[in-house]
Amino acid sequence: MSADFWFQWGRRRIAYSVTRDERRRLKITVSPLGSVHVVAPHDAAEDEVHERVRRKGGWIAAQIDGFEQYRPRTPPRQYISGETHLLRGVQYRLKVRQNDASRIFLSGDRIILETPHVESNVHKATLLSHFYKLEAHAEFPTRIRAAAQLFASEGIKQPKLMIRPMTKRWGSYTPKGSLVLNQDLIRAPVQCIDYVIVHELAHAFEPHHGPRWRQLMDKTMPDWRERKSKLETSLI
Numbered sequence: 001m002s003a004d005f006w007f008q009w010g011r012r013r014i015a016y017s018v019t020r021d022e023r024r025r026l027k028i029t030v031s032p033l034g035s036v037h038v039v040a041p042h043d044a045a046e047d048e049v050h051e052r053v054r055r056k057g058g059w060i061a062a063q064i065d066g067f068e069q070y071r072p073r074t075p076p077r078q079y080i081s082g083e084t085h086l087l088r089g090v091q092y093r094l095k096v097r098q099n100d101a102s103r104i105f106l107s108g109d110r111i112i113l114e115t116p117h118v119e120s121n122v123h124k125a126t127l128l129s130h131f132y133k134l135e136a137h138a139e140f141p142t143r144i145r146a147a148a149q150l151f152a153s154e155g156i157k158q159p160k161l162m163i164r165p166m167t168k169r170w171g172s173y174t175p176k177g178s179l180v181l182n183q184d185l186i187r188a189p190v191q192c193i194d195y196v197i198v199h200e201l202a203h204a205f206e207p208h209h210g211p212r213w214r215q216l217m218d219k220t221m222p223d224w225r226e227r228k229s230k231l232e233t234s235l236i
Ligand SMILES: [Zn+2]
Pocket: 067, 068, 199, 200, 203, 209
């Protein structure tokens, strides 16, 4: 499908195509390769369609950049002794031991996992996930307090923190002012954890990844691009 229209967004030119359909609302989709397609209701005025697309420029640009698709790329796990698992970017060796009670803890450069169900991957995965969740709860609040200080000149917005498993994202900032962090982010290097926190806190002031957001990022965390690419390229 050819892209028949375009608009200027910051320094970039965003091309898009439009088709008409029996729908009541305008729908914009961005393909994984970055092409933008708009489906508009039959009765929507031409000008209005283009205006609506332009107003969604920040969102469209973010989809094209794949900004929110910094998804975790965890290799397949077997939960056997010797396998390495990350915590704050550091590799630990897993040691699985049979025991009457289940417990999991750090010992030197090892994560010791004791369980009566050494054959159950589900059981071991659950224990490990619980371990990461506890570590995340121990680490994230302090890091957020430090990161919030960086926004002092913008007027600090202290977010409500929620930590939970997320499959497609490292974090998000809700319109109601909650910072949601993926519990598995605790596996990433601390500098990447801080990047995600600052990235999401910047959304308290600017919801999209447009020039204003980037400006705020450059000011608050000048090396955010390196941290971002480190997070994206490491197997966490
Ligand atoms: Zn974002």
